[in-house]
Amino acid sequence: xxxxxxxxxxxxxxxxxxxxxxxxxxxxxxxxxxxxxxxxxxxxxxxxxxxxxxxxxxxxxxxxxxxxxxxxxxxxxxxxxxxxxxxxxxxxxxxxxxxxxxxxxxxxxxxxxxxxxxxxxxxxxxxxxxxxxxxxxxxxxxxxxxxxxxxxxxxxxxxxxxxxxxxxxxxxxxxxxxxxxxxxxxxxxxxxxxxxxxxxxxxxxxxxxxxxxxxxxxxxxxxxxxxxxxxxxxxxxxxxxxxxxxxxxxxxxxxxxxxxxxxxxxxxxxxxxxxxxxxxxxxxxxxxxxxxxxxxxxxxxxxxxxxxxxxxxxxxxxxxxxxxxxxxxxxxxxxxxxxxxxx
Amino acid sequence: xxxxxxxxxxxxxxxxxxxxxxxxxxxxxxxxxxxxxxxxxxxxxxxxxxxxxxxxxxxxxxxxxxxxxxxxxxxxxxxxxxxxxxxxxxxxxxxxxxxxxxxxxxxxxxxxxxxxxxxxxxxxxxxxxxxxxxxxxxxxxxxxxxxxxxxxxxxxxxxxxxxxxxxxxxxxxxxxxxxxxxxxxxxxxxxxxxxxxxxxxxxxxxxxxxxxxxxxxxxxxxxxxxxxxx
Numbered sequence: 001x002x003x004x005x006x007x008x009x010x011x012x013x014x015x016x017x018x019x020x021x022x023x024x025x026x027x028x029x030x031x032x033x034x035x036x037x038x039x040x041x042x043x044x045x046x047x048x049x050x051x052x053x054x055x056x057x058x059x060x061x062x063x064x065x066x067x068x069x070x071x072x073x074x075x076x077x078x079x080x081x082x083x084x085x086x087x088x089x090x091x092x093x094x095x096x097x098x099x100x101x102x103x104x105x106x107x108x109x110x111x112x113x114x115x116x117x118x119x120x121x122x123x124x125x126x127x128x129x130x131x132x133x134x135x136x137x138x139x140x141x142x143x144x145x146x147x148x149x150x151x152x153x154x155x156x157x158x159x160x161x162x163x164x165x166x167x168x169x170x171x172x173x174x175x176x177x178x179x180x181x182x183x184x185x186x187x188x189x190x191x192x193x194x195x196x197x198x199x200x201x202x203x204x205x206x207x208x209x210x211x212x213x214x215x216x217x218x219x220x221x222x223x224x225x226x227x228x229x230x231x232x233x234x235x236x237x238x239x240x241x242x243x244x245x246x247x248x249x250x251x252x253x254x255x256x257x258x259x260x261x262x263x264x265x266x267x268x269x270x271x272x273x274x275x276x277x278x279x280x281x282x283x284x285x286x287x288x289x290x291x292x293x294x295x296x297x298x299x300x301x302x303x304x305x306x307x308x309x310x311x312x313x314x315x316x317x318x319x320x321x322x323x324x325x326x327x328x329x330x331x332x333x334x335x336x337x338x339x340x341x342x343x
Numbered sequence: 344x345x346x347x348x349x350x351x352x353x354x355x356x357x358x359x360x361x362x363x364x365x366x367x368x369x370x371x372x373x374x375x376x377x378x379x380x381x382x383x384x385x386x387x388x389x390x391x392x393x394x395x396x397x398x399x400x401x402x403x404x405x406x407x408x409x410x411x412x413x414x415x416x417x418x419x420x421x422x423x424x425x426x427x428x429x430x431x432x433x434x435x436x437x438x439x440x441x442x443x444x445x446x447x448x449x450x451x452x453x454x455x456x457x458x459x460x461x462x463x464x465x466x467x468x469x470x471x472x473x474x475x476x477x478x479x480x481x482x483x484x485x486x487x488x489x490x491x492x493x494x495x496x497x498x499x500x501x502x503x504x505x506x507x508x509x510x511x512x513x514x515x516x517x518x519x520x521x522x523x524x525x526x527x528x529x530x531x532x533x534x535x536x537x538x539x540x541x542x543x544x545x546x547x548x549x550x551x552x553x554x555x556x557x558x559x560x561x562x563x564x565x566x567x568x569x570x571x572x573x
Binding site for chain 1: 461462463464465466467470471472473474475477479480481482483
């Protein structure tokens with residue numbers, strides 16, 4: 001009798017252990033706020049993340065199977081579209097905005113430059129359906145997935161049955177995107193007292209805290225708000241940002257305050273990619289701000305920075321680069337998953 | 344001793360079953376145009392009036408069904424969302440489990456999706472984003488959708504498209520429908536499509552495709568086009 005109990009006990013411990021290795025605990029870096037994303041509704045597991053990663057890199061999500069999420073969000077440029085002011089999508093169509101860098105998405109409540117998307121799960125629907133981006137339809141994507149052995153297998157692994165739905169597809173994509181956490185830059189090491197800024201970086205940090213941090217707030221380097229930062233309107237695009245969503249005049253010309261993490265790699269800058277270099281961005285803040293009704297209070301008074309001070313701020317901004325993030329093999333093209341399809 | 348124990352349990356379960364005897368109440372939606380059943384299928388669509396009116400798509404969400412007695416909720420279907428589609432007869436029938444011996448005198452449900460579900464990310468069942476009732480460039484469910492053609496429409500191919508939704512004020516589009524009715528297990532609700540078309544005023548406008556004041560006003564008008572069949 002006792003023997004039996006011991007055996008059952010051992011088996012259950014084994015099963016429990018197996019169960020726990022499948023679940024992935026979301027790591028919140030020290031001194032960071034709690035994430036906004038509700039993980040209880042979509043608990044991370046190894047297999048769901050793997051599925052989401054395959055979907056992220058699969059051009060099947062587009063009408064003619066040419067454009068994947070990664071086409072405009074490539075890892076080496078902090079998951080944005082390097083070198084293109086306006087991102088281009090299907091059939092070389094040029095979009096209206098510069099794709100946003102993807103990182104630390106669990107801490108974001110609203111998505112896109114204008115906050116049109118209210119939840120990470122439904123974010124992917126926008127590029128999938130956009131005529132200039134992927135020009136596809138989520139129902140059609142699901143049908144395509146259902147016809148592929150690879151996804152029958154990956155969905156089975158992730159959900160214990162091979163039923164492929166829109167909900168599961170979107171939630172798996174979220175799972176992968178949630179893992180894109182950047183918290184290992186030199187700045188982070190300095191905050192953890194593992195290393196020190198150079199004199200120039202330290203000076204830049206002091207200037208940054210005085211002039212930039214009210215919007216680009218630590219540790220995420222964004223206050224997650226929508227602000228008018230004084231960019232003159234591009235009359236070819238006529239993009240009024242948040243106003244197009246809320247139709248509220250107070251939101252005219254307001255755009256998402258983007259994170260500055262990995263800013264060294266996510267050029268060009270601004271919602272329309274109008275600035276190629278960080279020095280251009282700083283010159284805008286000192287000399288180019290256009291005053292109008294919705295301009296952020298933070299920019300009402302002129303920002304004064306000498307050219308040496310600008311160089312110091314840029315030196316500090318470069319400490320926000322996170323090589324571990326940019327070259328993390330867990331975020332790259334999932335060769336192995338796609339290989340299983342051929343086997 | 345053992346058998347006695349199980350007997351006890353058996354009676355207990357039996358008693359519970361008796362107390363909780365469930366019956367189903369069925370809500371059945373009918374779509375009619377000039378009192379004739381409206382059919383939407385893949386084959387040629389019937390012409391409904393002298394302007395060549397054709398309806399190719401008519402869908403809406405029915406959610407948060409409640410049965411009331413003396414204004415008190417006695418049965419409530421929580422977190423339930425039904426996509427009712429004029430082209431799919433099985434979607435037009437909704438069964439709600441009701442404990443027998445509970446009498447109701449009022450039925451209440453929402454036409455559309457509440458603001459909480461609208462900010463809850465990817466959802467399943469009838470709320471799955473593949474159902475064609477979700478905006479993609481801007482988050483939010485479409486509560487009510489009607490599409491078709493009419494010579495009254497001054498638009499490309501004489502087409503009209505009305506996608507009504509919006510989950511934030513001042514453009515919150517959710518309508519609550521309340522019907523007084525005698526307690527019965529089969530509740531027939533007619534959707535008067537002629538009345539809906541009349542509300543659209545096709546000669547003046549042929550589309551609404553985003554949350555707006557117009558969408559709120561039209562949703563209110565459309566909510567009056569549902570009636571209990573006696």
